[in-house]
Amino acid sequence: MDADVLLETRGLTKRFGQNTAVADFGLSLHKGEIVGLLGPNGAGKTTTLRMLAGCLAPSQGDVRICGVDLAEQPKAAKRAIGYLPERPPVYGELSVDEYLRYCAALRGLRSQARREALNRAKQACGLTDAGDKLIGTLSTGYQQRVGLAQAIVHSPRVVILDEPTVGLDPIQIREIRGLIRGLGEAHGIILSSHILPEVQAVCDRVMIIHRGRVVYSDTMAATTQAQFEAVLITLTRSPAVTALQQIAGVRGIEELGGGQWRLRLADGADPRQALAQAAVAGDWGLIELKAEIKTLEERFVELTSSDEPALRQAA
Amino acid sequence: MSKVLSIAGAESRRIFVSPLAWAVLAVLQVILGIFFVLYLNAYAQAAQVATDQSFGVADYIGGGLYSSANVVLLLVIPLMTMRLFSEERKSGSITLLLSSPVSLIEIVLGKFLGLGTFLLFAVGLLTLMSLTLMTGTDLDLGRIAAGLLGLFLMMLAFGAAGLFVSTLTREPVIAAVAGFGLLLVFWVLQGVSQSMTALPFAGAIGYLSLIGHFDNLRRGIVSTADVVYYLLFVTFFLWLAVLRLDLERT
Numbered sequence: 001m002d003a004d005v006l007l008e009t010r011g012l013t014k015r016f017g018q019n020t021a022v023a024d025f026g027l028s029l030h031k032g033e034i035v036g037l038l039g040p041n042g043a044g045k046t047t048t049l050r051m052l053a054g055c056l057a058p059s060q061g062d063v064r065i066c067g068v069d070l071a072e073q074p075k076a077a078k079r080a081i082g083y084l085p086e087r088p089p090v091y092g093e094l095s096v097d098e099y100l101r102y103c104a105a106l107r108g109l110r111s112q113a114r115r116e117a118l119n120r121a122k123q124a125c126g127l128t129d130a131g132d133k134l135i136g137t138l139s140t141g142y143q144q145r146v147g148l149a150q151a152i153v154h155s156p157r158v159v160i161l162d163e164p165t166v167g168l169d170p171i172q173i174r175e176i177r178g179l180i181r182g183l184g185e186a187h188g189i190i191l192s193s194h195i196l197p198e199v200q201a202v203c204d205r206v207m208i209i210h211r212g213r214v215v216y217s218d219t220m221a222a223t224t225q226a227q228f229e230a231v232l233i234t235l236t237r238s239p240a241v242t243a244l245q246q247i248a249g250v251r252g253i254e255e256l257g258g259g260q261w262r263l264r265l266a267d268g269a270d271p272r273q274a275l276a277q278a279a280v281a282g283d284w285g286l287i288e289l290k291a292e293i294k295t296l297e298e299r300f301v302e303l304t305s306s307d308e309p310a311l312r313q314a315a
Numbered sequence: 316m317s318k319v320l321s322i323a324g325a326e327s328r329r330i331f332v333s334p335l336a337w338a339v340l341a342v343l344q345v346i347l348g349i350f351f352v353l354y355l356n357a358y359a360q361a362a363q364v365a366t367d368q369s370f371g372v373a374d375y376i377g378g379g380l381y382s383s384a385n386v387v388l389l390l391v392i393p394l395m396t397m398r399l400f401s402e403e404r405k406s407g408s409i410t411l412l413l414s415s416p417v418s419l420i421e422i423v424l425g426k427f428l429g430l431g432t433f434l435l436f437a438v439g440l441l442t443l444m445s446l447t448l449m450t451g452t453d454l455d456l457g458r459i460a461a462g463l464l465g466l467f468l469m470m471l472a473f474g475a476a477g478l479f480v481s482t483l484t485r486e487p488v489i490a491a492v493a494g495f496g497l498l499l500v501f502w503v504l505q506g507v508s509q510s511m512t513a514l515p516f517a518g519a520i521g522y523l524s525l526i527g528h529f530d531n532l533r534r535g536i537v538s539t540a541d542v543v544y545y546l547l548f549v550t551f552f553l554w555l556a557v558l559r560l561d562l563e564r565t
């Protein structure tokens with residue numbers, strides 16, 4: 001196995017009675033990678049993450065953390081995991097320092113290493129001044145930071161974050177995102193979200209989950225520089241439709257009105273140059289020409305708003 | 316093992332920073348103090364009329380006070396155990412333990428040890444109360460020690476049963492009520508076996524009762540069978556708690 005693969009899972013499935021919450025989930029997480037799980041509410045994101053963190057036993061499939069099977073050697077595997085669930089798992093009656101010291105001890109850090117780990121985690125999460133405060137008296141945003149500090153205090157190789165920025169104000173969200181990006185350099189991170197810009201801003205790879213199934217998985221770079229399937233062109237002196245059809249790569253034409261046309265393209269074709277030349281040669285009065293790239297949001301809506309009963313097929 | 320101690324430490328810390336623990340200890344101390352005075356008074360009156368001095372003050376304290384303390388603790392300990400797991404599930408903080416490299420056995424043992432620290436503290440207060448008699452009388456320390464040991468074992472048994480019940484539900488109040496009910500059932504088993512002798516295995520049912528095994532200890536007899544009974548009782552319920560938590564993951 002590739003030494004850089006921190007987390008690997010195949011065929012991960014979870015059924016609750018008749019209901020399949022997650023079906024056939026597969027993922028390889030590499031070092032330095034941030035993977036975003038995207039999906040509408042109830043898509044199965046949290047269930048997936050709970051299985052990856054070892055809090056829920058899958059019905060089928062296995063999870064390997066740094067090559068160690070999570071079901072067979074849970075202790076060894078969990079040592080390399082840091083997990084922030086939807087609600088930060090904090091004890092309101094303990095102070096931040098007490099709590100983080102306890103977390104470090106649970107993860108098997110020796111007392112000398114604990115102090116250093118504590119300071120590092122507090123610094124990373126902006127909690128340096130909050131060490132003596134009771135967690136119960138902190139605001140939601142600070143509690144979320146404590147939850148995050150808990151997940152990284154033992155420098156795990158895999159960090160699993162379930163909606164890490166929920167309930168935070170915009171400034172805190174920026175900070176947490178910066179923190180996640182910083183962490184992503186040395187660790188592998190999986191985070192879930194239903195906020196598209198968040199995934200766009202932070203992740204290297206995006207997976208869209210809908211009704212328990214992965215319906216889309218690609219790198220962020222591929223998502224933003226995706227192959228375009230259509231070109232929008234606006235002409236002040238519209239030519240005959242046949243003139244546009246003659247241009248190589250154009251498969252279909254749709255008039256949008258006001259001199260705007262949508263040209264559907266054959267696979268992989270890019271007729272923009274040819275269109276510009278033809279427009280000049282034919283004096284069509286070209287004022288706009290752009291590729292119609294699907295944004296992540298459009299893909300997301302397209303993939304998750306379908307009423308296709310994917311789950312019933314899976315069950 | 317160090318992780319069990321870490322969990323126990325955090326648990327006892329959380330128990331002792333909560334006002335509930337101190338309220339429970341205060342109420343316990345007031346009620347037991349009243350019983351203490353009542354039993355002393357009863358002893359003083361009996362001593363005036365009795366011709367032989369076969370009953371000492373330790374009998375009144377060991378036999379009377381500690382038996383009464385059992386009943387009070389039966390009511391109180393479910394309040395202390397109700398939070399152990401159900402509150403953690405309700406708030407979601409149990410995830411911290413489940414995602415950490417600790418086994419379920421370590422989690423349950425750690426929590427139980429943390430609770431044990433509190434119980435030891437409660438017994439300690441009662442011990443101090445009993446030892447105040449040393450200022451005025453020649454106390455039978457062996458009797459007192461046997462009675463306190465019995466009381467502590469009984470509390471551990473209550474605690475283990477309560478811990479198991481708190482793994483069953485997310486609502487602390489339900490855990491308290493159900494824990495109280497379960498303890499009461501084990502309490503009255505002896506009465507059931509005595510009044511319904513026609514019942515099959517009446518003897519065995521009576522033997523399972525928590526109260527019967529305390530009788531020897533309060534009389535000053537430390538019998539291995541009774542001590543083992545309590546330890547088995549504790550082990551059984553802790554084991555059930557581990558099974559229950561394991562079931563929950565799937």
